Amino acid sequence: MRQHVNPLSSNFNQIERIPSVSEMFRESQLNLHLDIGCAAGEFLFDLALVNTRWNYLGIEIREKLVKNAKLKVLEREIKNLYFLFGSANNILNEDESKSILKNLKSISFNFPDPWFKKKHCKRRVIQPELINILSNSLRTGTLVFIKTDVKDLFDYMDFTISSNLYFKNIDKKDFNYSESFNPNKVKTNREKYVTVNQLDIFERIYIKI
Numbered sequence: 001m002r003q004h005v006n007p008l009s010s011n012f013n014q015i016e017r018i019p020s021v022s023e024m025f026r027e028s029q030l031n032l033h034l035d036i037g038c039a040a041g042e043f044l045f046d047l048a049l050v051n052t053r054w055n056y057l058g059i060e061i062r063e064k065l066v067k068n069a070k071l072k073v074l075e076r077e078i079k080n081l082y083f084l085f086g087s088a089n090n091i092l093n094e095d096e097s098k099s100i101l102k103n104l105k106s107i108s109f110n111f112p113d114p115w116f117k118k119k120h121c122k123r124r125v126i127q128p129e130l131i132n133i134l135s136n137s138l139r140t141g142t143l144v145f146i147k148t149d150v151k152d153l154f155d156y157m158d159f160t161i162s163s164n165l166y167f168k169n170i171d172k173k174d175f176n177y178s179e180s181f182n183p184n185k186v187k188t189n190r191e192k193y194v195t196v197n198q199l200d201i202f203e204r205i206y207i208k209i
């Protein structure tokens with residue numbers, strides 16, 4: 001089992017330069033989706049190769065994974081996929097991220113690290129401060145997707161997002177996936193494992209109002 005990375009470590013205070021959206025993607029006007037905690041990025045490769053009318057951005061705190069993902073993007077000459085290394089909480093707090101946030105159509109938090117111990121809850125990626133940054137910078141109508149197999153983490157994330165008055169829960173039944181960033185309901189690696197092992201999945205979609 002892999003060791004979780006502590007996002008509060010001072011190692012992550014130094015942030016690499018955050019390029020503008022037009023530097024990241026060949027067609028910067030396309031719909032933009034951000035996946036937070038994208039690991040090696042397989043989910044985003046699967047999406048970007050099929051949905052070429054969307055741009056995909058992944059943020060991941062494990063540097064080696066991001067280096068390898070960036071190499072793969074270059075080798076395969078994929079123009080609608082970009083990866084940033086660092087803690088999403090620090091990256092999205094930077095002024096340079098404001099224009100990225102303004103451009104987003106949607107964000108996903110897929111199976112974030114649960115940090116079960118109470119004293120480690122501050123290490124969870126979804127924090128009230130991050131949700132405030134999102135509510136201050138996202139455009140009205142931007143969607144936020146959360147998914148996990150840990151009920152306690154789901155309740156915590158749902159409470160944290162719902163406590164912000166600018167996010168409203170959307171009924172999944174009324175949601176049209178075909179127009180979303182993931183029209184074919186591609187699964188993340190953790191989701192594949194959870195599905196094979198018949199574990200519960202807890203998910204919710206919010207809209208910025």
Ligand SMILES: C[S@@+](CC[C@H](N)C(=O)[O-])C[C@H]1O[C@@H](n2cnc3c(N)ncnc32)[C@H](O)[C@@H]1O
Pocket residue numbers: 005007036037038039040059060061062086087088089110111112113125188189190191
């Ligand atoms: C349990 S894995 C899930 C990976 C993938 N989303 C999936 O569904 O298969 C959680 C990922 O989030 C990353 N992560 C944790 N905290 C982070 C943070 N603050 N910023 C960016 N990535 C983070 C971890 O390194 C790990 O790759």
